[in-house]
Amino acid sequence: MSADAARRLLTKGNEAICLGAIAAGCRHYYGYPITPQNDIPEYMSAQLPAIGGTFLQAESEVATINFLLGTSASGKRVMTSSSGPGISLMQEGLSYMAGSELPAVIVNISRSGPGLGGIAPSQGDYFQAVKGGGHGGYRIIVLAPHSVQEMYSLTMLAFDLADKYRTPVFLLGDAIIGQMKEPFVPTPYEETVSQEKPWALTGCAGRERQNLKSLYLKDNAIEVHNWKLHEKYERIRREEARAESFLLDDAKIGIIAFGTAARVSKTAIQWARKEGISAGMLRPVTLFPFPEREVRELAGRVDRLLVVEMNTGQMVEDVRVCTPLHDKIGFFGKPCAMPTPEEILDRIRALAGRRT
Amino acid sequence: MTTEAKPGPEFAKVVFERPRSLVDVKTHFCPGCHHGTIHRIVAECIDRFGVRESTIGVACVGCSVFLYDYIDVDVVEAPHGRAPAVATGVKRAQPDKFVFTYQGDGDLAAIGTSEVIHAANRGENLTVIFVNNTTYGMTGGQMAPTTMLGQKTSTTPYGRDFRGDGYPIRMAELLAGLEGTAYSARVAVSTPAQIRKAKESVRKAFEMQIRGMGFSVVEFLSTCPTNWGMKPLDAQKRVLGEMSEYFPLGVYKERVQADFA
Numbered sequence: 175m176s177a178d179a180a181r182r183l184l185t186k187g188n189e190a191i192c193l194g195a196i197a198a199g200c201r202h203y204y205g206y207p208i209t210p211q212n213d214i215p216e217y218m219s220a221q222l223p224a225i226g227g228t229f230l231q232a233e234s235e236v237a238t239i240n241f242l243l244g245t246s247a248s249g250k251r252v253m254t255s256s257s258g259p260g261i262s263l264m265q266e267g268l269s270y271m272a273g274s275e276l277p278a279v280i281v282n283i284s285r286s287g288p289g290l291g292g293i294a295p296s297q298g299d300y301f302q303a304v305k306g307g308g309h310g311g312y313r314i315i316v317l318a319p320h321s322v323q324e325m326y327s328l329t330m331l332a333f334d335l336a337d338k339y340r341t342p343v344f345l346l347g348d349a350i351i352g353q354m355k356e357p358f359v360p361t362p363y364e365e366t367v368s369q370e371k372p373w374a375l376t377g378c379a380g381r382e383r384q385n386l387k388s389l390y391l392k393d394n395a396i397e398v399h400n401w402k403l404h405e406k407y408e409r410i411r412r413e414e415a416r417a418e419s420f421l422l423d424d425a426k427i428g429i430i431a432f433g434t435a436a437r438v439s440k441t442a443i444q445w446a447r448k449e450g451i452s453a454g455m456l457r458p459v460t461l462f463p464f465p466e467r468e469v470r471e472l473a474g475r476v477d478r479l480l481v482v483e484m485n486t487g488q489m490v491e492d493v494r495v496c497t498p499l500h501d502k503i504g505f506f507g508k509p510c511a512m513p514t515p516e517e518i519l520d521r522i523r524a525l526a527g528r529r530t
Numbered sequence: 531m532t533t534e535a536k537p538g539p540e541f542a543k544v545v546f547e548r549p550r551s552l553v554d555v556k557t558h559f560c561p562g563c564h565h566g567t568i569h570r571i572v573a574e575c576i577d578r579f580g581v582r583e584s585t586i587g588v589a590c591v592g593c594s595v596f597l598y599d600y601i602d603v604d605v606v607e608a609p610h611g612r613a614p615a616v617a618t619g620v621k622r623a624q625p626d627k628f629v630f631t632y633q634g635d636g637d638l639a640a641i642g643t644s645e646v647i648h649a650a651n652r653g654e655n656l657t658v659i660f661v662n663n664t665t666y667g668m669t670g671g672q673m674a675p676t677t678m679l680g681q682k683t684s685t686t687p688y689g690r691d692f693r694g695d696g697y698p699i700r701m702a703e704l705l706a707g708l709e710g711t712a713y714s715a716r717v718a719v720s721t722p723a724q725i726r727k728a729k730e731s732v733r734k735a736f737e738m739q740i741r742g743m744g745f746s747v748v749e750f751l752s753t754c755p756t757n758w759g760m761k762p763l764d765a766q767k768r769v770l771g772e773m774s775e776y777f778p779l780g781v782y783k784e785r786v787q788a789d790f791a
Contacts (some may be wrong), residue, residue: 181700202619202622202623204619228623230618231748232615232648233644234644235617235642236612236615236639236644236645237612237615237645237648240608240612240615240645240791241615241616241618241619242619243608243609243615243616243619244615244616244618244619244620244622244623245613245619245620245622245623246608247619247620248584248586248619248620248623250623251617253624266609267609267612270608274606274607374778375604375605375606375620376586376587376627377583377584377585377586377603377604377628378583378602378603378604379583379584379664380583383598383602383603383605384604385598385605385607386606387589387598388607388608389595389607395753461662482777
């Protein structure tokens with residue numbers, strides 16, 4: 175048995191997020207109940223007090239995100255989790271946090287919508303997450319795990335990216351990846367960014383008073399602030415795009431999918447290869463920044479692209495922006511359910527000109 | 531001929547000066563507005579407890595937001611109405627720091643009703659300074675939840691009518707009714723005697739927090755001469771008259787023991 179195997183844990187995706195957050199030094203979690211993410215507040219309410227942390231159940235997601243704002247302004251790592259309807263209520267606070275440049279990690283274990291929708295898994299919150307769901311023009315880094323291992327490791331990365339860029343970071347999962355149990359290795363957290371926060375509000379002992387704010391009324395200050403934020407988002411685009419290449423070297427058919435849709439696509443691709451169809455996948459791990467260069471390059475060298483999403487077509491719009499070769503782009507979506515490997519295989523066969 | 535005035539022995543004793551926690555700047559508030567007076571009271575009480583360097587203030591949305599231009603402490607800006615939630619996040623992260631919010635009536639009693647009620651009900655160990663001038667000052671004098679019946683505002687041009695607009699809400703009494711509230715009082719600053727009493731209330735509210743007693747709130751009856759369409763002196767008379775009749779001054783809750791569980 176390898177050393178890694180010996181350290182493996184059998185855990186739900188939602189609990190792996192908690193383990194990743196605690197490993198990354200997060201000691202403040204605030205939340206409000208909503209399905210399908212309740213494992214996270216329940217786990218945190220039991221574990222955080224025992225290690226000197228703070229769990230607080232808010233009266234609403236509106237309050238939750240503002241608890242985060244206050245704790246982040248204090249210089250502490252802080253996290254919340256929710257699902258679609260709750261994430262919508264947080265958009266006001268997220269806009270303020272983006273404007274005030276406050277780091278935090280926000281987990282969306284997404285469900286189907288719009289409105290109350292349902293509790294079935296969905297990727298319908300893609301637009302809301304990657305386009306900046308609140309007012310005023312901002313971006314939020316969005317990480318999309320596709321395994322329990324990544325629920326753990328991308329949570330740790332989310333905290334580092336949040337501190338590195340002084341921005342809220344989304345972890346966008348869904349009901350399946352949150353509720354699924356599989357083994358993962360709880361690798362030690364390795365800090366990649368300084369957690370020193372001279373901007374934090376800790377009282378003005380030994381220094382001038384400081385503010386954290388998003389209101390800029392004087393002169394041209396708000397325009398200057400907007401360009402400063404823009405430059406930060408451009409730097410994130412240049413330096414933080416992440417994607418996994420899966421069997422792409424000889425691929426003629428390239429699938430583009432994230433999260434659970436990517437997980438299922440991997441099975442379909444392996445089945446297709448058994449039938450002699452050279453399929454592969456580019457899996458965006460960051461949805462913002464979107465791996466534009468990789469998508470463009472892939473579009474240029476495969477015969478067909480197939481975008482698979484658990485919605486009626488959202489990320490596919492970003493794929494179209496990356497390449498002028500729109501005729502190559504196919505789409506398969508299921509808005510309120512997990513696509514099956516058989517369904518994806520059927521689309522792959524059709525693109526390869528095989529009869530099903 | 532001019533001579534340079536030098537303080538002689540008769541001026542050696544300072545009897546009135548700017549509090550350390552008040553920034554030395556000209557006010558931008560309108561003539562007759564009470565924000566300056568209330569800022570001074572808050573600054574004097576911060577000085578009294580010696581907490582300037584361990585204070586985090588939370589500014590709200592509206593004229594009150596400019597707190598950070600006048601009080602010489604760290605200040606974070608909250609979304610409209612959310613100051614008690616932001617303050618909760620600050621206090622939970624830094625329980626040893628002194629934390630207060632400074633909120634107007636539209637902010638606290640309309641859009642932020644939920645946040646202030648639940649912060650109070652949790653007994654969050656922080657202090658709310660609530661400035662009630664019965665209107666939305668910054669946006670041009672619209673109806674607030676505290677607007678008096680019959681009061682004309684830019685959105686109640688025929689006067690507030692309870693049949694469509696409801697009644698002015700009494701927050702000091704409402705918050706006093708919650709178990710988590712340690713101190714709730716309503717004060718005014720339209721006479722020197724009222725200013726002295728108001729300062730005593732803010733001192734008590736701050737003391738509640740410093741002693742870990744729970745949530746404390748002081749509601750100030752305040753003026754907005756510009757949006758009321760009144761001269762500053764007439765605005766004072768309105769506070770002393772109809773406003774004080776509907777919003778009675780007084781202490782509505784004062785916890786005496788810390789072991790309130």
